[in-house]
Amino acid sequence: MNAPGLDSVFGSVHLGYLVIESNQLADWRRFGADAIGLHCDELDNGLLRFRLDDQQCRFLLRRGPAEDVVAAGWHIDDHTTFEQIEARILAHGVPVTHGTAEEAAARGVARLLRFPGPKGIAQEIYAEPLMADEPLRMRASGFVTGDGGMGHIAITSTKPTQIRGYFTTVFDARLTDYIDETISGIKAKMRFLRVNERHHTIAVANVQGLPIDPIRTSIQHLNIQAATLDDVARSYQRVCELGFDMSLSVGQHTNDKELSYYARTPSGFDWEVGWNPVVVDESTWEPTTYQGISIWGHTPVGQTIIDRLDQFRLAALSLGHREETVPALAGDGIPDD
Template identity: 75%
Template sequence: MNADPDVFGSVHLGYIVMETNRFTDWRRFGTDAIGMHHDDLSRDLMRFRLDDHACRFLLRRGPAEDVVAIGWHLDDHTTFEQIEARVRAHGVPVATGTAEEAGLRGVERLLRFAGPKGITQEIYTTPVLAADPLTMLASGWVTGDSGMGHVAITSARPALTRGYFDTVFDARLTDYIDETISGVKLKIRFLRVDERHHSIAIAAVHGLPIDPIRTRVQHLNIQAASLDDLARSYERIHELGFDMALSVGQHTNDRELSYYARTPSGFEWEIGWNPLVVDESTWEPSTHQGISVWGHTPVGQTIVDRLGQFRIAARSLLHPEKTVPALSGGGIP
């Protein structure tokens, strides 16, 4: 734990930066299927909005087909300077974003530093609010004090990954899920930085230092404002021919109703509705057996897909996962 004042509750998931060459497919996926507001900035840049913030997802042209940065909205400059001091005190380089980079992300003050799995972590204080009203198929999305959703990653070094978010953001363990998928035993750690049940989920293969996912992230989540929004987006995914990964179901731990679609870049996108909000005065971490009370059944997965995952997992043994040991606190189980 950090000796300086706790920043828990002053940190919120703010934006995601992705790199892709599939702009046409992403435009259809984000706008016509999911139902977000879309802005073209140039041939090589576009953004999606969920609310009055100018940017929630920034897509830039490039070959990664993956998330490359996560932006964290901090409540005030004191928290910003405190986290900056923590990172510097551990000997990890920090870089100040240029005015152009901050502008693309819709923020006024930007700092970046290394994060787990090669995902750059960025912090900012004041978001820029868009002048134009939202134009989108969804009625709205839940953001505010809960942040804009969550990020789920797989890790061969879960203790170090959890230690990182504890060291940098004073993340708290919400709970665990033990699950077996295709004969592989997983332990999933759920971490929160504010009232949202989790902003980061870390899945690891039990007892094996392998990573079965090609992308840095396994899925991204955003929260629909209504059950009708969730149902209509589910319908549009099918109508537009995008792949579904998991059908509608309800999670055991946060009780969120959700489904998972497959994005044009290959990782998954979860649309959720009505997750519980953590009461800090009474919450105690626990372990749940299985990710779902009901539903969330795989859609269209073949034996070829499963074999492909095993090949990716085997290759991960040859390429050690990127970590930031100086910020990982020695690893927290």
């Protein structure tokens, strides 16, 4: 475990891109470009890339059967910190591989290093993002990236303390807060972890008292932050008009105060578009436990009894699956405070 200190990489790590594997690239193009409002580039080899800002790639869509996020890319501030993280991984006996020139080019980075991550999501680090030559062509006015990275990911887990331990070991993640919530009679606890000024870059939820995971995909949702409230409203309208499913209506979260909605992606996990979350002040922040995820709104949209039964089926199936946690990097796990 790496305590904050002189060798801490906290603040030098930013969520940079996600790699999504899907056989529904046409639907993904409509969802990302036409509904959410992102810039879309179609590469010669059949890959899709979405941009939020000047970086060449924020989302890479590649053809394949997973219908899931398969890799997370982390922008590291400099090569010294990059090599420090690499040394950590190797010191724990975990193998690393260098991405090929073709893989780096597809992701819009100069070079990348890959190593195993929780839930089967490969973790990739890079120090030099490549900037696009062409101006953005988006339906949205813009998105907030910068020092906070491009957003966050949320996962469900049967081993949440090990996942918290993993991101603390690798990136010196810090606990921001907790949320306790009861959903359809099931009690869940959510942990929110930050690696920079963004309130959280990783959220981890588990069903309390039961070793089940009700989510098929490796992530439950991903989040991007819109520049304006108008962008949130207009993208919500486009999602509905284009016939994509809405998972949760507009609402505001209790802990980070972000106003957002959740749409269902073509691959089945959710995509949150939010606005105006709080920024953490490291000199004063203290972790807090909140009761419920929302101050108002975020009500389920169009959920049927069949949907709920399917979640119970997935939860039952998860009992027979061994969840990947990369024990060598998780330490003994961090007990809840």
